[in-house]
Amino acid sequence: MRILVTGGAGFVGSHLVDILVEDGNSVVVYDNLSSGKPHFLQHHLDQGSPVEIIKADLLDLDTLKENMLGIDIVFHLAANPDIRLGTEVTDTDLKQGTIATYNVLEAMRLAGTKKIAFASSSVVYGEASVMPTPEDYGPLFPISLYGASKLACEGLISAWVGTFSLQAWIFRFANVVGERGTHGVIFDFIHKLKNDPTRLEVLGDGNQAKSYIEVRDCARSMYHLVCTTDAAINYYNLGSGDVCSVRRIAEIVVEESGLPEVSIEYTGGSRGWAGDVPLASLAVDRMKDSGFTPTFDSEGSIRHTARALIEEIGLHD
């Protein structure tokens, strides 16, 4: 298949490109490189893999339309990667999420591309009253601007399915962690320790607990589900089925850092920031019933990631 991956030079995107190439697909990466990094894909260029990189923004509809011609399926992963930005600049997620997704769908409609797989998020559930939260949970009242945008994108996609006969895969990600991570709690903790190896400040009381999934598990599960399910709208929570607290993450990062004496300090409060969800536990029975089993549980994902990022970021140099 000829596959367009938006955000394909990013954290999840670059791992997905690896999976797609391994299975013999030809890939067009469409990325504005605002957070994506070309060196995440350098091995494909070095090996002469069928990977083409288009540096362009999804808000540039003309360039998007040109590159949509001949595409069999779009994996739409591009988005503002930092959920916390919404509290300062309020139109980032509207533009980079909702309007960008409208452009993707419109370019698909005009080019006749009929399949889209979308990286949504568990944040569409907001502060769900049911934990672990299943895919059919309602109401969907996200509490962050990032979550609002993910919900808006899901709705746009389902409308294009209903109105223009697209087929869609909607994946609601747990917190994705792993190699090449460019943001998120583990990334932040390591950078904090790099600045000050004696103390680690944790936003909130540390009891915030969430489901995690290792990035290569995440990419593999997406591709598995696209290849094995065939409804008009296929929708799945992607996670490892358990949760890990921020307190435990801090402990694991400190353990893996090898630093002798780190004081972990909590700023207090049940949320790390306005729009943070204190508890997010995802039901992943449907993913597992599809025949996919993740390699790591949440704590395993965290430890694996802490090791990889400490190596990448270079805590000890």
Place this chain on the structure above:
Amino acid sequence: MRILVTGGAGFVGSHLVDILVEDGNSVVVYDNLSSGKPHFLQHHLDQGSPVEIIKADLLDLDTLKENMLGIDIVFHLAANPDIRLGTEVTDTDLKQGTIATYNVLEAMRLAGTKKIAFASSSVVYGEASVMPTPEDYGPLFPISLYGASKLACEGLISAWVGTFSLQAWIFRFANVVGERGTHGVIFDFIHKLKNDPTRLEVLGDGNQAKSYIEVRDCARSMYHLVCTTDAAINYYNLGSGDVCSVRRIAEIVVEESGLPEVSIEYTGGSRGWAGDVPLASLAVDRMKDSGFTPTFDSEGSIRHTARALIEEIGLHD
């Protein structure tokens, strides 16, 4: 209270303004008059009611910000009124719905206005597998671009509640019918009969069945719920609790028309158009439990509306 009503010169908006004025509120109508009509509000101007009309678009954020100062609560009703437009021009609902709602919320944030009541729609449920559909139904996969926009607006509102401490009322309307109607099936049927009093073409097989609510019932229920509920997000289906088929609507319009011989003809198919929902039945137990009882059931709403619109449109002149 000083209340801003977006779309306040429109079909539902003008009835809501009547209710708000009757209860002693001061009202700022914000309407671009694209489908709203100043004569729907003329009686307030004639009587010297505390109603001010601002002719401006919600996409004009500066004007919106100016008019938001000193507002206690926004009733946000403005939207593209014709759900079927989405199949031709695909960005109407994105702009007039989603981006316009973002502007309303941003203007509220900047002005310190803390309460919003929003006219959402039962179309957020898409083709629900549970009928009558309760408010906590999931997943929310709308099939029209209009529905996608309503879902996006709900998400934006819930994100502003979660991030900036707004308080919200989300009302998912059944099909609203009544005096001053400017679109919709009854309106269309009467205009068709005006053009040709011998035959009435019905889109689809006529078995599409939906919940209806009379417009003044709709406006009264919104105001009742805003005055009597106080959660961070208060969300209610608004309807009359039963359904009426398009076939029955056609029969009622023909009966009320008094025309002696009308041949009702069906174009066939279970949907009136791409994005139409064959069956939409809303559970309104929560609305009724709040102490509000609508005056009309679905069929009563239709007959009342047919009479009023035949008079307004002038079928016999």
